[in-house]
Amino acid sequence: MTLKSLLLGVVSVIALSGNYSALADDVPSISEDALKVAAELRDEALKSSKGYDIVESLTTEVGPRMAGTPGDAAAVKWGVAKLEELGFDKVWTEPVTFPTWKRGIETAEVVAPYPQPLVITALGFSVGTPEDGLTAELVEFDDLAALEASEEDSAKGKIVFIKNRMKRAKDGSGYGPAVSARTRGASEAAKKGAVGILIRSIGTDSDRMAHTGVMNYEEGIKKIPAAALSAPDADLLENMLRRGKPVIVKMTIGAKQGKEYTSHNVIGEITGSEKPEEYVIIGGHLDSWDLGTGAIDDGAGIAITTAAAELIGRLPERPKRSIRVIMFANEEQGLLGGKAYAKAHKDKLDNIITAAESDFGADRIWRIDSKVKKEALPVVMEIANLLKPLGIEYGNNKAGGGPDLIPLRQLGISVFSLRQDGMDYFDYHHTPNDTLDKIDPEALDQNTAAYVVLAYIAAQMEGDFGGGFTKEQ
Structure with missing residues (x-):
């Protein structure tokens, strides 16, 4: 069914019911004046370097900001100060409490038959090895499914090596099928008697550096040390194993659990002029892993959405509704900031007009998806038309919104995905x-x-995008 026929159907249903006034009341709209302002904001954003200035500030003045570390605390202070500096009407924080994890030493080497060093990184929340390391023979599996299908004692006393390769894709669709080796591999290996696990990094590069990321232990299953190998080192192990000789590896991981810690979601608001209690959410996550400076994951998302809201804040007249930028805490270790926000605001979901999170790097947006009621699709099309000059096309009405928005989305709010x-x-x-x-x-x-186009139109439109969406809608 085309969008045009869908909208005609909506009008026909209303007409047949005889409720002609419902069309004006229930079908959201946006004025020509608002569309003009949105276009001007769009064009102004293309001439601004505000977003880059923000991410440069974050990566330079704070840098790595893994949840529960001094970098995390510094990032929260930075976020509050930056939003105040940029003139947001309201700036506040909301607490997010969680267990912490510390990395420690992480080394590995092939002991026999061809001694060589390996580049690894511990996976988040992995337990450590004994202080003098863990030495055992490798047993390889093509992927997690092959490990799960193997015999009960297939890895007894050995270090499991999962060699699956992530596929490169524009929409990131190769990540889901590959990442289960990281999140579930350790417990599945332990069920087969393994004493440790090494996985090929969940990434698409060929650089000799490993990709970290959080993993999970299944309750009631022995916890074994878990680490990721750089892609070239995974290739190296494959080549060694192909020669048919036992490959003995030593891995030393000093990771350990830390104390419970309270960080904060940092929130800045451009307050609406007519309906300030209603608001649009845009944002990203403030935490990062500890290996890099968190520029694309997710300093870029923080910068993009903060710059967009700041630009709207410069207007001589505020839009009707408020715009909230949320810098979510601790996304990397389980969407904990997103879960805390959803829990704290679950009784006022009707105040949220829609939401979108930027958490997929810093490259160009090529598509916009929505999740709105069908009566609001004409406004979505107006947004899409404004985005066409940016090289952005409309996709579908099945948007996910972004990782930190999953808890709110599961409660039924409207969301957009700017892919x-x-x-x-x-x-x-x-x-x-x-x-x-x-x-x-x-x-x-x-x-x-x-x-800036999405946030302004959503804040200024007549009517709303709906809510109460189920997973299937």
């Missing part, structure tokens, strides 16, 4: 190579231009 080109994103994701030089300022401005 960035992710062809290179997983070259740098969760590595030491996630640094400022990977960001193109012009691409960042294009992102800001897209977010």
Whole structure:
């Protein structure tokens, strides 16, 4: 069914019911004046370097900011100060409490038959090895499914090596099928009697650096040390194993659990002029892993959305509704900032008009998806038309909104997804190579231009995008 026929159907249903006034009341709209302002904001964003200035500030003045570390605390202070400096009407924080994890030493080497060093990184929340390391024979599996299908004692006393390769894709679709080796591999290996696990990094690069990321232990299953190998070192182990001789590896991981810690979601608001209690959410996550400076994951998202809201804040007249930039705490270790925000605001979901999170790097946006009631699709099309000059097309009405918005989305709010080109994103994701030089300022401005259009139209429109969406809708 085309969008035109869908909208005609909506009108026909209303007409047949005889409720002609419902059309004006229930179908959201946006004025020509508001469309003109949105276009001007879009064009202004393309000329601004505000987003790049923000991410440069974050990566230079704070740098790595893993949840529960001094960098995390510094980032919260930075976020509050930056939003105040940029003239947001209200700035505040909300607490997010969670367990912490510390990395420690991480080394590995092939002991026999061809002694060589290996580049590894511990996976988040891995337990450590004994102080003098763990030495055992490797047993390889093509992927997690092959490990799960193997015999009960297939890895007894050995270190499991999962060699699956992530596929590169513009929309990042190769990540989901590959990442289960990281999140679930340790417990599945332990069920087969393994004493440790090494996985090929969940990434698309060929650099000799490993990708970290959080993993999970299944309750009631023995916890074994878990680490990721750089892609060249995974290749090296494959080549050694192909020769048919036992490959003995020593790995030393000093990771350990830390104390419970309270960080904060940092929130800045451009307050609406007519309906200030209603608001649009845009944002990203403030934490990062500890290996790089968190430029593309997710300093870029913080910068894009903050710059977009700041641009709207410069208008001589505020839009009707408020715009909230949320810098979410501790996304990397389980969406904990997003979960805390959803829990704290679950009784006022009707106040949220829609939401969108930027958390897929800093490359150009190529598509926008929505999740709105069908009566609001004409406004979505107006947004899409304003984004066409940016090289952005409309996709579908099945948007996910972004990782930190999953808890709110599950409660039924409307969301949008502004999809960035992710062809290179997983070259740098969760590595030491996630640094400022990977960001193109012009691409960042294009992102800001897209977010400013969405945020302004959503804040200024008549009517709303709906809510109460189920998973299937």
